[in-house]
Amino acid sequence: MSKVRVHNLNISLDGFSAGGTVTYDKPIGEASRLFDHFDGRVIWGVHGIGGEAIRADHMLTSAWNQGIGVEIMGRRKFGPQTGPWGDDDWRGWWGDEPPFRTPVVVLTHHERAPIEFENGTVFHFVDAHAAEALEFARGLADGDVRLGGGPTSIREFLQADLVDFMHLVTVPVVVGAGVSIWDGCADLQDRFDVESVTTGSGLTHQLWNRKR
Amino acid sequence: MSKVRVHNLNISLDGFSAGGTVTYDKPIGEASRLFDHFDGRVIWGVHGIGGEAIRADHMLTSAWNQGIGVEIMGRRKFGPQTGPWGDDDWRGWWGDEPPFRTPVVVLTHHERAPIEFENGTVFHFVDAHAAEALEFARGLADGDVRLGGGPTSIREFLQADLVDFMHLVTVPVVVGAGVSIWDGCADLQDRFDVESVTTGSGLTHQLWNRKR
Numbered sequence: 001m002s003k004v005r006v007h008n009l010n011i012s013l014d015g016f017s018a019g020g021t022v023t024y025d026k027p028i029g030e031a032s033r034l035f036d037h038f039d040g041r042v043i044w045g046v047h048g049i050g051g052e053a054i055r056a057d058h059m060l061t062s063a064w065n066q067g068i069g070v071e072i073m074g075r076r077k078f079g080p081q082t083g084p085w086g087d088d089d090w091r092g093w094w095g096d097e098p099p100f101r102t103p104v105v106v107l108t109h110h111e112r113a114p115i116e117f118e119n120g121t122v123f124h125f126v127d128a129h130a131a132e133a134l135e136f137a138r139g140l141a142d143g144d145v146r147l148g149g150g151p152t153s154i155r156e157f158l159q160a161d162l163v164d165f166m167h168l169v170t171v172p173v174v175v176g177a178g179v180s181i182w183d184g185c186a187d188l189q190d191r192f193d194v195e196s197v198t199t200g201s202g203l204t205h206q207l208w209n210r211k212r
Numbered sequence: 213m214s215k216v217r218v219h220n221l222n223i224s225l226d227g228f229s230a231g232g233t234v235t236y237d238k239p240i241g242e243a244s245r246l247f248d249h250f251d252g253r254v255i256w257g258v259h260g261i262g263g264e265a266i267r268a269d270h271m272l273t274s275a276w277n278q279g280i281g282v283e284i285m286g287r288r289k290f291g292p293q294t295g296p297w298g299d300d301d302w303r304g305w306w307g308d309e310p311p312f313r314t315p316v317v318v319l320t321h322h323e324r325a326p327i328e329f330e331n332g333t334v335f336h337f338v339d340a341h342a343a344e345a346l347e348f349a350r351g352l353a354d355g356d357v358r359l360g361g362g363p364t365s366i367r368e369f370l371q372a373d374l375v376d377f378m379h380l381v382t383v384p385v386v387v388g389a390g391v392s393i394w395d396g397c398a399d400l401q402d403r404f405d406v407e408s409v410t411t412g413s414g415l416t417h418q419l420w421n422r423k424r
Contacts, residue, residue: 003263198409
């Protein structure tokens with residue numbers, strides 16, 4: 001069976017992975033400083049940074065796409081809208097080249113027709129609980145399933161015990177408010193083996209593997 | 213310009229990366245314990261380990277192929293023979309599926325016709341110094357150049373100041389004798405920025421980036 005994996009989920013020292021409010025101007029809300037260190041150029045490989053230095057953070061980040069066949073994301077990762085979809089031609093935050101290049105399942109209570117891009121990215125809009133969404137995603141592609149966030153959707157999969165692997169990144173900042181990955185997840189560590197690695201940048205990378 | 217990169221070079225506490233003697237039975241000579249931890253299943257991605265736990269060592273190891281167009285290796289990595297080639301039909305240690313899947317330049321004083329595999333691996337046998345070999349390799353493929361070792365050939369490129377990046381792995385073993393990566397490289401660190409990361413297995417990964 002393929003794995004369900006979380007990669008590069010940034011968490012502040014006070015436990016937040018997203019801001020409380022998402023707008024067109026601020027996709028990550030008040031928690032944008034969580035991403036100051038994040039170098040998205042390496043999600044398809046460390047050579048993405050060209051002539052710059054290759055750091056441990058780059059190497060760890062680059063596992064993001066390895067063996068992934070499909071992503072599942074919460075609606076707020078796709079856009080700031082709430083409620084029924086308008087006719088605003090919104091196609092996600094990413095322009096004509098979304099970085100996914102695979103099918104992507106967007107969890108929403110408002111289903112709609114898929115949106116397709118030339119680079120292989122296809123957004124499917126599905127009203128489903130975690131287990132149903134996972135079954136639908138696995139039907140779209142072979143390979144592992146990446147849970148792309150945000151924290152609310154990842155928590156739903158954690159509470160249903162459907163997560164095999166998480167690469168969490170503790171960022172040494174205090175954001176003060178937002179959406180926590182840990183709410184309702186007391187004693188989560190009992191179900192996982194956890195390895196922690198600190199890099200030269202001051203980030204701590206945590207690798208959570210579900211106990212077998 | 214593409215980078216010249218070393219990946220996953222294992223080094224003992226006493227500085228050795230290969231044994232002094234290579235035979236058909238012992239490809240790494242007396243230093244085989246340097247590879248006890250090494251998981252080659254992940255060089256094309258962390259999903260290579262299937263259902264097992266994904267560790268930091270796996271994630272760092274998996275940068276091996278990212279953006280690589282061609283490898284350069286010393287003759288002893290290709291086989292145990294010395295002197296003129298015999299007619300023993302030797303095609304390398306790796307059977308019908310060498311892990312490279314790109315052109316590979318084998319440094320040897322005894323040139324011979326290329327050996328080609330169906331998976332994209334083609335061994336070219338070239339009698340050349342480091343700079344010439346690098347120019348030849350870059351003519352074979354786009355992308356970065358991986359120096360595949362062993363330590364003798366990597367030292368030659370270091371001494372010619374042709375190495376942009378090295379991922380070295382300090383393995384907590386003492387092998388006693390062999391071929392050192394450090395011979396003739398005094399003050400090498402002055403030319404590089406070095407980041408060290410220790411993982412849960414007890415390995416220390418060093419990332420050497422040439423100063424710009």
